[in-house]
Amino acid sequence: MTNLYFVRHAHSTYSADELNRPLSERGQEDASKVTNILKNESINVLISSPYKRAIQTIEGLTGIVGIDIVIEEDFKERLLSEKPLNDFDSAIAKVWEDYSFSWEGGESNVVAQNRGVRALERVLERHEGKNIAIGTHGNIMVLIMNYLDKKFDFTFWKQLDMPDIYKLSFDNRRLIEVKRIWDKGQEKPDNTSHVTSL
Template sequence: MVTNLYFVRHAHSAYSADELNRPLPERGQADAQKITELLIHENIHVLLSSPYKRAIQTIEGLAGPLGLELVLEEDFRERLLSSGPVSNFGQAITKVWENPSFAWEGGESNLVAQSRGVRALHRVLQHYKGSNAVIGTHGNIMVLIMNALDKRYDYGFWKQLDMPDIYKLSFNGDTLTGVQRIWNRS
């Protein structure tokens, strides 16, 4: 029995220190509408999202037309890089990818965040076996989950992601059987 998980990296949102409530601006809202139009025809059974507003707003347009309730899944939230702002995001993120056990003060290492994300993945695979589920999430945690399944999905892969982006992961039980990118900005 095949389970398809459509991991949706949230649409563009302007940076703010309020990670939980950061909304989508006009450009992000326009992309969220495109995602709704793209996924509405994918026979979706379940909508799950990180509790972060930008992830919710990216996929919530599917709820009404599909008659589905959006379920929040805390463990699909973005990885916490540090307890406060970092002076150079590029250097900070590179360091945690180069050393998976390293964590900035108050932040999650790649290993800790990946473990959290993979636990959530396995809960979804068990609870929604045989379903097509859309998961509103974030780039770093999405790639960390994918990396646990296939090491090709690494820092270089993360750097080339679009915002938003969509990857369909197909599973037979807990075994990954296919990955397909289904987002095209144009």
């Protein structure tokens, strides 16, 4: 069994610099909670998006498990558009309504999803049988989960917490179970018993 712990990053202090935007004070407090939850999950591998806020959300585990974080570019957040959009809510709704649509300079759902799934496939191939924590972002995380099960959709994305943790259990490439474990560390079955394969 391979267990992936997708960790949506904690709250960050807004800046136009997507790559280096740091966690806010609240985000740092929540990152400590993430560490406390995952330190009991026998994590063997740490992987993160290159974005600072994703790295900071899981870096508390490095000293506990004694390993460094491996950066995986393809777990970075989906690029919605090249330039800021006036109405983010309607802009993000539009790309989820039409998976092939993209704003100027941005990624469509199809393009971003394919990128994320390629990264997922590499992780499953390289780290079979391991417990892997992955620091990532809400949209790309849900797009990957959506590839595995269509119920993980725009509505699901909108109800995510920041941070949030979802444990995906695979038997070889077959998704067996999805559990949310962010809520104070209590595992919550999420309509499990999947039969999806990569």
